[in-house]
Amino acid sequence: MLPLRQQVFDCIRSQGQLSRIDVAKRLEVSPASVSTQVADLLGAGLLQEVEVPRDPSSRGRPPVALEVRPEAGYVAGIKLSDLVHTGVIVDFSGRPVAEASLPRTSLRTDLDLLVEEADALLVRLLSEAGMKRSDIAALGVGVPGMVDHARGVALWSPIIRGIDLPLASLMSDHLGLPVYVDNDANLLTLAELWYGAGRALPDFAVVTLEYGVGMGLVMDHRLYRGAHSVGMEIGHTKVQLDGALCRCGQRGCLEAYVSDYALVREASVALDLHRTASGSAQVMLESLYDQAKAGNEAARTIFRRAGRFLAAGLANVINLFDPSLVILSGARMKYDYLYAEDVLTEVREMTVNKGRTLPRIEINAWGDLVWARGAATLALEAQTAARCAGEAAA
Numbered sequence: 001m002l003p004l005r006q007q008v009f010d011c012i013r014s015q016g017q018l019s020r021i022d023v024a025k026r027l028e029v030s031p032a033s034v035s036t037q038v039a040d041l042l043g044a045g046l047l048q049e050v051e052v053p054r055d056p057s058s059r060g061r062p063p064v065a066l067e068v069r070p071e072a073g074y075v076a077g078i079k080l081s082d083l084v085h086t087g088v089i090v091d092f093s094g095r096p097v098a099e100a101s102l103p104r105t106s107l108r109t110d111l112d113l114l115v116e117e118a119d120a121l122l123v124r125l126l127s128e129a130g131m132k133r134s135d136i137a138a139l140g141v142g143v144p145g146m147v148d149h150a151r152g153v154a155l156w157s158p159i160i161r162g163i164d165l166p167l168a169s170l171m172s173d174h175l176g177l178p179v180y181v182d183n184d185a186n187l188l189t190l191a192e193l194w195y196g197a198g199r200a201l202p203d204f205a206v207v208t209l210e211y212g213v214g215m216g217l218v219m220d221h222r223l224y225r226g227a228h229s230v231g232m233e234i235g236h237t238k239v240q241l242d243g244a245l246c247r248c249g250q251r252g253c254l255e256a257y258v259s260d261y262a263l264v265r266e267a268s269v270a271l272d273l274h275r276t277a278s279g280s281a282q283v284m285l286e287s288l289y290d291q292a293k294a295g296n297e298a299a300r301t302i303f304r305r306a307g308r309f310l311a312a313g314l315a316n317v318i319n320l321f322d323p324s325l326v327i328l329s330g331a332r333m334k335y336d337y338l339y340a341e342d343v344l345t346e347v348r349e350m351t352v353n354k355g356r357t358l359p360r361i362e363i364n365a366w367g368d369l370v371w372a373r374g375a376a377t378l379a380l381e382a383q384t385a386a387r388c389a390g391e392a393a394a
C-alpha cells in the first residue's frame with residue numbers, strides 16, 4: 001500500500017485535475033486528511049491550484065482544482081531496439097517536451113556501444129528541449145528481453161551481447177543520472193496504465209508484437225512483474241512441443257511462430273525471398289505482406305498460420321488471468337492478418353468460456369514514441385515516490 005501522500009498525488013496526476021473533495025471521495029478517506037497531504041504537496045511545489053470555470057448558475061467563489069506542477073521536474077525515457085532507439089523528455093505531469101530518435105542497424109551489440117548510443121540520444125534530446133543534463137532528474141530505459149528490474153540487470157536481450165549485464169549501473173555511471181531499466185513490454189504497459197486505455201481498469205493485459213512477442217500485466221492497478229521481476233515472457237511460452245527453433249535456444253515458443261524472424265524464415269522458403277545484404281528482415285516482411293495483399297496464397301498462409309498461433313497465445317492469457325481488457329500493441333499490428341476476424345474467433349474458441357464474459361480485445365498501434373514514453377514513466381514513477389517520501393520525511 002502506497003503512503004497516503006503519494007496516493008493523493010497519483011490520484012490527481014491520473015485525472016489531470018481534481019478538487020480536494022473529489023480526491024477524498026476517490027480514495028475513500030476523510031477530506032481533512034486529504035487537505036493535510038495536499039498542503040504538503042503544494043508546499044513542496046509538486047502540485048498547484050487552478051481555478052476551474054464556474055457553472056454559470058452557481059454562486060460564490062470559483063471552485064479550485066489541483067493539478068501536477070509540470071515544472072516540478074523533468075525525466076527522460078529511452079527505448080533501445082535493434083533498428084532505432086527512441087527517446088523522450090517529459091515534465092512532471094508526464095507531458096512530452098522533446099523527442100528524438102537514433103537509427104541504427106545492428107542486431108546484437110556490446111553493452112558499451114549501446115551505452116554510448118544512449119548517451120548520444122540523450123544529447124539529442126537535451127538539445128531539442130534546450131536543457132542541460134543537470135535538468136534531468138532520472139532516466140528510464142527499456143530493452144527487449146529478460147530484465148531484472150529490481151536489480152537493474154539485463155539477464156538476456158536479443159540486442160545485447162552477453163548475459164547478466166549490469167545495465168542500470170553502467171548507464172548511470174556513464175550518463176551521470178539515476179537510471180531505471182525494465183523490459184520494454186512492461187514499459188508499454190506502464191504507458192497504457194498512466195495515459196492509455198488501461199487508465200480506468202484495475203486488471204488488464206498488454207501483448208506486444210515487435211521483433212519478438214512481449215507481454216505486460218496489470219493487477220489491481222499495479223504492474224505485475226513476478227517474484228524475480230522477469231515474469232510475463234509470453235513469447236517463450238510453448239505452443240508446440242519440439243516445435244520450431246526459437247532465438248532463445250529452446251523449441252516451440254510462441255515467438256518462433258509469430259515474430260518477424262519466424263515470418264521471414266517461412267517467407268525465405270516459400271517465396272524464394274532470400275535475405276541479401278541490402279534486403280533486411282524488414283524489407284522481406286514488407287514484401288511478404290504486399291504479396292499476401294496481392295493474393296499470393298503462400299504468403300497469405302504464412303500470416304494466417306502466425307495469426308492462429310497468436311490466437312492460442314491470447315487465449316492462454318485470458319484463460320490464466322481473466323483480464324477485463326487485452327490490448328494488442330506494437331509495430332507489427334499493421335499486419336492486419338494478425339488480428340483478422342478469424343483470429344479473434346479462434347481466440348474465443350480456445351478460451352474456456354462456460355459462463356464467463358470474454359474480455360475486450362483492442363488494437364493499439366501507437367508509434368515508437370509510446371515505448372519511450374513508457375520508459376520515461378518508469379523514471380517518473382521512481383521520482384514521484386522519492387519526492388513524495390522526501391516531503392513526508394521533511
Ligand SMILES: [Zn+2]
Nearest residue numbers: 236246248253
Ligand atoms: Zn523462446
